[in-house]
Amino acid sequence: MSRVGRGQLLENLRDLKVGILTGLMMGATYGLVLLAMTMTENVSYVVALRQLSIPLGVGFAIWLLGEPAHRPQLLGVGLVCAGLIAVSLR
Numbered sequence: 001m002s003r004v005g006r007g008q009l010l011e012n013l014r015d016l017k018v019g020i021l022t023g024l025m026m027g028a029t030y031g032l033v034l035l036a037m038t039m040t041e042n043v044s045y046v047v048a049l050r051q052l053s054i055p056l057g058v059g060f061a062i063w064l065l066g067e068p069a070h071r072p073q074l075l076g077v078g079l080v081c082a083g084l085i086a087v088s089l090r
Contacts, residue, residue, distance in 0.1 A: 033046065033050055044087055044090070045087070045088075047087075048083075048084050048087040048088065051080060051083070051084060052084060054077065054080050055077045055080055055081050055084075058073065058077045059077075
């Protein structure tokens with residue numbers, strides 16, 4: 001095997017490790033959400049808190065990563081926030 005081929009193989013194995021770790025973490029977070037749903041009487045609060053990750057992710061992407069803030073994107077985040085407020089006031 002050539003040096004170039006060996007380097008590509010090692011790079012692919014690193015990507016595979018990251019993919020497996022990401023999959024395990026996503027499964028764990030989903031398990032935590034299911035556990036939280038079994039521990040509460042009002043599941044809508046758990047769902048609303050889970051959806052809070054959308055505006056937080058957009059906010060951090062704009063603030064930390066310097067992503068552009070387009071009008072439709074901000075409108076969507078505003079609608080998600082309005083929905084979260086509506087669920088909390090219920």
